[in-house]
Amino acid sequence: MATPQSPRQNHLLAALPAEVYERLLPQLQIAPMPLGWPVYETSGQIEKVYFPTTSIVSLLHIMKDGKPAEIALVGNDGVVGTAVFMGGLSTPTRGVVQSAGHAYAIKSDVLRDEFRLGGPLQELLLRYTQALITQMTQTAVCNRHHSVEQQLTRWLLLSLDRLTSNKLLMTQRLIADMLGSRKGAIRTLEKMQKAGMIKYDRGCIIVPDRKKLEAHVCECYAVVRAEFDRLLPRNRNLFGEAPPATTQRRTQPDRREHRTGDAPELVGAAAPAAAQKRAQSDRRERRTGDARELIGARRPAR
Amino acid sequence: MPLGEVLYESGGQLQHIYFPTTSVVSLLYVMKGGESAEIAIAGNEGLVGVALIMGGQTTPSRAVVQCAGQAYRMLPGALKKEFDRGEAMQRLMLRYMQALVTQMVQTAACNRHHSVEQQFCRWLLLSIDRLPSNVLTMTEGLIANMLGVRLEGVTGVATQLQKEGLIRYEDGRITILDRAAVEARACECYAVVRKEFDRLLPDEKMN
Numbered sequence: 001m002a003t004p005q006s007p008r009q010n011h012l013l014a015a016l017p018a019e020v021y022e023r024l025l026p027q028l029q030i031a032p033m034p035l036g037w038p039v040y041e042t043s044g045q046i047e048k049v050y051f052p053t054t055s056i057v058s059l060l061h062i063m064k065d066g067k068p069a070e071i072a073l074v075g076n077d078g079v080v081g082t083a084v085f086m087g088g089l090s091t092p093t094r095g096v097v098q099s100a101g102h103a104y105a106i107k108s109d110v111l112r113d114e115f116r117l118g119g120p121l122q123e124l125l126l127r128y129t130q131a132l133i134t135q136m137t138q139t140a141v142c143n144r145h146h147s148v149e150q151q152l153t154r155w156l157l158l159s160l161d162r163l164t165s166n167k168l169l170m171t172q173r174l175i176a177d178m179l180g181s182r183k184g185a186i187r188t189l190e191k192m193q194k195a196g197m198i199k200y201d202r203g204c205i206i207v208p209d210r211k212k213l214e215a216h217v218c219e220c221y222a223v224v225r226a227e228f229d230r231l232l233p234r235n236r237n238l239f240g241e242a243p244p245a246t247t248q249r250r251t252q253p254d255r256r257e258h259r260t261g262d263a264p265e266l267v268g269a270a271a272p273a274a275a276q277k278r279a280q281s282d283r284r285e286r287r288t289g290d291a292r293e294l295i296g297a298r299r300p301a302r
Numbered sequence: 303m304p305l306g307e308v309l310y311e312s313g314g315q316l317q318h319i320y321f322p323t324t325s326v327v328s329l330l331y332v333m334k335g336g337e338s339a340e341i342a343i344a345g346n347e348g349l350v351g352v353a354l355i356m357g358g359q360t361t362p363s364r365a366v367v368q369c370a371g372q373a374y375r376m377l378p379g380a381l382k383k384e385f386d387r388g389e390a391m392q393r394l395m396l397r398y399m400q401a402l403v404t405q406m407v408q409t410a411a412c413n414r415h416h417s418v419e420q421q422f423c424r425w426l427l428l429s430i431d432r433l434p435s436n437v438l439t440m441t442e443g444l445i446a447n448m449l450g451v452r453l454e455g456v457t458g459v460a461t462q463l464q465k466e467g468l469i470r471y472e473d474g475r476i477t478i479l480d481r482a483a484v485e486a487r488a489c490e491c492y493a494v495v496r497k498e499f500d501r502l503l504p505d506e507k508m509n
Contacts, residue, residue, distance in 0.1 A: 069415065212484070231357060
């Protein structure tokens with residue numbers, strides 16, 4: 001953390017047009033994010049919204065009996081506290097720092113006011129929320145179908161994507177908590193360490209060669225990755241300005257090829273034909289304009 | 303909206319936004335190997351096609367009609383225009399999406415920690431809440447698909463609940479006979495989602 005911090009290290013802030021960015025800049029305050037710090041509690045009022053730069057925050061769901069389940073992680077790609085602009089002011093989830101570092105904080109009402117102006121910040125935050133939804137849904141699927149090792153690998157890779165180094169400042173115990181199965185997670189971490197996939201050293205996990213992890217990960221990682229790249233492209237500026245120089249280049253190969261087009265391998269054989277038929281009928285309907293219509297009935301119910 | 307109709311495919315371009323009235327739509331993620339898992343359901347409390355408003359035009363999930371009925375649909379242009387005015391419509395939509403996020407989160411947690419019976423009851427209650435009656439037209443196969451569990455698991459649970467008089471299951475129709483008992487068998491996840499929807503989208507008009 002010796003390097004000087006800039007809000008532009010957060011990709012959302014970096015993607016803002018200069019005018020909006022400069023308006024927000026005086027309101028952004030650097031905040032240290034110590035390991036394990038609860039950024040916000042379940043159903044607690046969210047006073048500040050955080051844009052991580054070198055830290056990662058885990059969004060957890062805590063069950064009544066205290067069992068946690070990790071649902072998403074937020075790093076330099078995003079923002080912690082989406083409920084502030086989505087509405088409702090609090091969420092039933094909990095945010096905990098899972099890799100120590102820094103973030104830029106802004107008062108909730110300031111961000112909300114800027115969001116309500118519409119424009120680039122709103123568009124960016126909605127796109128981010130949509131990408132976050134994909135991450136959450138993929139976690140739901142992954143929890144259901146994949147092994148602890150696959151889940152852990154997905155989680156490590158998603159974490160690394162949100163950091164500038166290959167070092168996660170965190171403890172085994174915290175990881176275990178996040179995955180909701182302590183014994184299984186610790187056993188798996190030990191196995192991965194033996195296989196040379198990770199190195200665990202006094203409160204930090206180092207990934208010497210991420211290719212080894214990529215070879216073991218489930219499809220969920222690529223899906224989340226592709227969706228973030230699609231919704232929040234880093235190489236193409238969303239608002240027609242030159243991209244800021246501080247953003248970090250990704251060196252990993254683009255894994256998007258799995259998910260482009262109709263992805264027929266993902267769907268039942270009958271589905272593409274149905275989709276095509278639907279597209280045809282949709283084209284017909286589009287000519288009639290934006291009119292509301294009732295589906296599944298010959299005449300309106302009322 | 304006939305049972306099993308696919309409103310949109312994973313990764314496909316979304317054409318319409320749907321506002322279900324008497325139908326319920328399931329949002330599923332289908333894996334490469336064909337296994338699926340439900341991530342949320344939308345009925346008369348909400349809409350299908352949030353990606354058209356949020357940005358991105360498509361999602362990696364698939365939307366399937368899980369209870370036949372009706373919906374209103376519209377092309378996204380007019381809705382997006384209203385949304386962009388930043389008034390009541392926008393606030394309402396964002397609140398709905400926030401509630402939807404809660405449902406997805408809860409599903410992720412539920413998948414991790416709860417039994418098939420608890421999940422089945424949660425799913426049944428969330429579905430019935432979105433329907434005008436307490437009857438659900440459904441097959442066990444579809445339920446298994448949605449919950450991402452084996453068919454035998456669902457059949458076992460349905461048979462047991464029927465034996466105890468909590469539900470009636472015949473001819474592909476599930477009727478809840480004792481709602482309080484089904485609620486008692488569901489995990490906490492049902493109440494959490496219900497409460498969050500009530501909090502974010504109370505029945506009174508929003509100003």
